[in-house]
Amino acid sequence: MNEEPNYEHAGIFWVGGPAAAGKTTVSRLLARKHGFLWYSVDAHAFAHEKRAAAAGIHVMGTGPGDFDRRPMILADIQSLPVDTSVVVEGAFVTPEMAGISENAVWLMPSREEQLARLEHRRPGGDHRGQIWGWGLVRSQLEGTGASIVVVDGQTVEQTILAVEQRFSAILRSFPTARTTDERQSLIRISNRQLAEQATERLRLGGDKENGHHAVRVFDCECAQANCHELVELAVDEMPTSLAHSPPSIVSPAHSNLT
Incomplete structure (x- = not known):
């Protein structure tokens, strides 16, 4: 070890x-x-x-x-x-x-x-x-x-x-995202991976009851350091949201950012 x-x-x-x-x-x-x-x-x-x-x-x-x-x-x-x-x-x-x-x-x-x-x-x-x-x-x-x-x-x-x-x-010595754009791009990487996981799970037969209406939880892409908000999206909503540049997945509290 x-x-x-x-x-x-x-x-x-x-x-x-x-x-x-x-x-x-x-x-x-x-x-x-x-x-x-x-x-x-x-x-x-x-x-x-x-x-x-x-x-x-x-x-x-x-x-x-x-x-x-x-x-x-x-x-x-x-x-x-x-x-x-x-x-x-x-x-x-x-x-x-x-x-x-x-x-x-x-x-x-x-x-x-x-x-x-x-x-x-x-x-x-x-x-x-x-x-x-x-x-x-x-x-x-x-x-x-x-x-x-x-x-x-x-x-x-x-x-x-x-x-x-x-x-x-x-x-404090490790590298960090400096700008809002960089923070948003990092959140988008994680959100995209969550979407891929949800899509693959559905393809393999998971959550058959809800199907493409199954809801998954994503991070708000406002990129504010003090934001704790999560955003629920159905599987069939994910492609549209991810097709746009961040912040296209945002909490209603930050809807003015879109």
């Missing part, structure tokens, strides 16, 4: 943890606040599976697979058109992938906290898989010296502050 900082890219922040730890929400808002790119490993799952299958190390349709995603993540980041830092988040972010260093943190709820959050998210749902995932992430962290933020009882804002404190030694 990598015990030292290892930056193939000048600014990668790794955020891991189990389901309902707040990884996605915290990472999205952290990226918006500082002018970074939010990179969801989950949103790239289909693309990574296809690349792994083409390389002969994965069989499509057999689940997420246990192939090494790190080279694919780094290749995606290195191909970015904007020189900025990236917040990489997801349950697949392990200490082996990220290294135990100042640019990696894991958000961990207790089992009780995770179950409460999962139940709030989907009352009466079957949470056994997510609870099993909690144990897997915990086992990966044990004995590693990984930087862990216990999120029990925290608001989103408190967790963001705790993550910023863990990253404080490097947060």
